[in-house]
Amino acid sequence: MGCELGDSLANLTSLKNLGLGGCGLYGPIPSSLGELTQLSILNLKENDFTGYIPSFIQNLTLLSKIKLDYNQISGPILSWFGNLTAIQYIYFSSNKLIGSIPPSLFKLNNLEDLDLSHNSLSGTLLLDLNFNYLSLASCNLSKFPEFIGNQTNLELLDLSSNNIYGQIPQNLMNSSLQRLEVIDISNNLITGFHNHQTILPWSSLLVLEIQSNLLQGQLPVLPSYVIHYDASDNILSGEIPKSICNLSSILILDLSNNNLSGEFPRCSGGMISSSIIALNLRNNSFHGTIPLECQQQESDLRMVDFSHNNFQGKLKRPFATCVNLEFLDFSYNQISDVFPTWLGRFPLLKVVLMRENKFHGVIGKPEYTKGE
Structure with missing residues (x-):
């Protein structure tokens, strides 16, 4: 159950850090906060504040961080924000802001x-700043x-x-990044890519x-320390480069819904990396045998999807x-292949989908080796 903030903080004129994120507050941001002229950090994120960005904020000239993300704040970002010369961090994501x-x-x-992500903002971005973090998601950029x-x-x-349409430009491929x-x-x-x-x-x-783009051509090759790589829902084609075996720290790899073909590379010791948690190859044109193997040490692999491809032959245990x-x-x-009763050896297995193949034989109990 939420409440309105009211004027209860107006007398705390020496306050430097106000953190009220996720407190269930609603209604307009009270103008009494304009009395807190010593504020360096104003954090009101993840509430239900409404109304415009209050004009009193321009009086908080010492402000270095403002977080209003995940509220219901509407209206424009006004030009007076340029007067807050000490500001270092602005988080306005997921509101109802409009205008340029x-x-x-x-x-x-x-x-x-x-x-400024996930609002209805627009305008030309002419920046001569050096950012650490820049999010302009869902900002109507072309x-x-x-x-x-x-x-x-x-x-x-x-x-x-x-x-955004067309190729990733040359300057984004700049080695200075x-x-x-x-x-x-x-x-x-x-x-x-350029x-x-x-x-x-x-x-x-x-x-x-x-x-979820219109990317064509071969799958891009990434640095070996990548942990999350999602190239799904594009028009990528050709074979997977052997260099994918260099992704030694990969956790999530999703290549589903493309036109990729050939055999998935067999990496030394098994499935790419012992660190991988999820592998999704769904809806491509891969062939050969199913590449399901784990590294010699205990694997973290939890989810694999090889469906809607052209894999053939027998399942390798x-x-x-x-x-x-x-x-x-x-x-x-x-x-x-015969029905893979050996799947019963996996104690955490919850979902197995095998339809539209050529399995045959008796559905029996899983086989166990001595000592299991």
């Missing part, structure tokens, strides 16, 4: 983190902001759920989300170290 992004916002020389190629400190870039750890450009109309480049230059990359499997789907293939 004011140019004055881009003159805040200390600004490091900017999150092209890549040109200033991104000049960034040297950027660690997270989120341009997802826009209308060596601190980039997270890139999310999913849910756009992107057709490929000059069809497939070896990506971001050496610190940990997360790449390029799903995975090493007994696949003990954490929970979901297994190899339906809609051309597998010809």
Whole structure:
């Protein structure tokens, strides 16, 4: 049950840090907070505040961080925000903000983190700032902001759920972006990388989300430390490069719903990496035998989806170290084998889908080796 904030804090004029995130507050942000002129941090995120961004905030000239994300705040971002010269972090994500992004916002020389995602904002982005964190998801963008190629400190870039069309430009492939750890450009109309480049230059990359675009050509090759790679729902084609076996820290790999073909590479010791938790190859044109193997040490693999491909032959029994499997789907293939009773050896297995194959024989009890 929530409540209105009211004027109860107005007398705390020496307060420097106000954190009321996720407190179930609602109604307009009270103007009495304008009396707290010593505030450095204002955190009102994850409430149900309504109304416009209050004008009293321009009086908080010492403000370095403002978090209003995940509320119901509406209206425009006004130009007076450019007067908050000490501000370093602005988080306005997931509200109902409208109108143009004011140019004055881009003159805040200390600004490091900017999150305007999931609003109804628009406007030209002409920035001469160096960000650590930049999220402009769902901001009605139609092209890549040109200033991104000049960034040297950027660690997270989120341009997802826009209308960005065409190739990823050359400046975004700039080798100066060596601190980039997270890139999310999913849910756009992107057709490929500059000059069809497939070896990506971001050496610190940990997360790449390029799903739900119009990407064509071969699967991009990533640095070996990537932990999350989602290229699903594109038009990627060709064979998977052997270099995918270099993803030694991968946790999530989703290549589903593309036109990928050939045999999935057999990596030394089994399934890419012992760290992998989920592998999704659904709805491609892979052939050969099902590549289900685990590393010699106990694997963390929990979910695999090989369905809607052209895998054939017999199922190769995975090493007994696949003990954490929970979901297994190899339906809609051309597998010809006896019923795999050995699946009963996996104690956590909850879902097995095998339809539309050529299994035969008796459905019997799982076989156990001596000592199990």
